[in-house]
Amino acid sequence: DARVTQTPRHKVTEMGQEVTMRCQPILGHNTVFWYRQTMMQGLELLAYFRNRAPLDDSGMPKDRFSAEMPDATLATLKIQPSEPRDSAVYFCASGLGLSNQPQHFGDGTRLSIL
Amino acid sequence: AQTVTQSQPEMSVQEAETVTLSCTYDTSESDYYLFWYKQPPSRQMILVIRQEAYKQQNATENRFSVNFQKAAKSFSLKISDSQLGDAAMYFCAYRSVSGTASKLTFGTGTRLQVTL
Numbered sequence: 001d002a003r004v005t006q007t008p009r010h011k012v013t014e015m016g017q018e019v020t021m022r023c024q025p026i027l028g029h030n031t032v033f034w035y036r037q038t039m040m041q042g043l044e045l046l047a048y049f050r051n052r053a054p055l056d057d058s059g060m061p062k063d064r065f066s067a068e069m070p071d072a073t074l075a076t077l078k079i080q081p082s083e084p085r086d087s088a089v090y091f092c093a094s095g096l097g098l099s100n101q102p103q104h105f106g107d108g109t110r111l112s113i114l
Numbered sequence: 115a116q117t118v119t120q121s122q123p124e125m126s127v128q129e130a131e132t133v134t135l136s137c138t139y140d141t142s143e144s145d146y147y148l149f150w151y152k153q154p155p156s157r158q159m160i161l162v163i164r165q166e167a168y169k170q171q172n173a174t175e176n177r178f179s180v181n182f183q184k185a186a187k188s189f190s191l192k193i194s195d196s197q198l199g200d201a202a203m204y205f206c207a208y209r210s211v212s213g214t215a216s217k218l219t220f221g222t223g224t225r226l227q228v229t230l
Binding site: 108 | 222
């Protein structure tokens with residue numbers, strides 16, 4: 001089965017450090033989403049891309065977060081500088097860009113900022 | 115903006131019994147899609163079932179079925195013959211069909227426990 005691959009699976013680092021999370025969408029999928037899951041806020045959309053172009057990043061703190069798709073097989077989410085409140089599970093999902101098609105999620109990156 | 119509400123933070127069901135998880139949503143749109151996702155302790159987000167708002171027939175996937183009440187904006191999930199492997203967090207999600215708004219809006223989730 002095709003899967004969305006996220007790396008790393010876990011990341012622990014000190015505040016102030018740069019964090020980069022990577023996502024390999026399912027081959028052929030043209031939309032990529034980044035979600036953040038916390039106990040307090042639940043699952044919230046940070047950003048998403050269609051055909052590698054950013055469509056909506058309104059959920060993302062712009063001063064420290066950035067999301068890119070350097071090519072169709074790689075999406076990155078970067079935090080610089082990281083803060084303890086960024087601790088969460090970050091999910092990447094990919095899909096075919098049609099509303100009736102489900103998004104397929106990766107296993108997430110559990111990020112802990114000390 | 116659309117909102118999704120899951121009013122049951124936790125539910126419990128005995129193995130082989132049936133349980134229903136509630137979900138309501140708020141939208142001004144007439145066409146949209148609804149989904150149920152399951153998140154076991156392994157953290158994966160697994161699609162359970164989906165429903166197109168323009169379809170009157172309730173979706174069914176094996177032991178999972180929905181009760182979609184469009185006028186009431188209700189989308190409950192019924193799990194029949196519950197199994198230990200059904201224990202997980204269940205999230206209801208809404209997806210618009212209009213424009214570029216193809217993101218999912220999630221509810222806060224219901225934790226389902228399955229007991230022997």
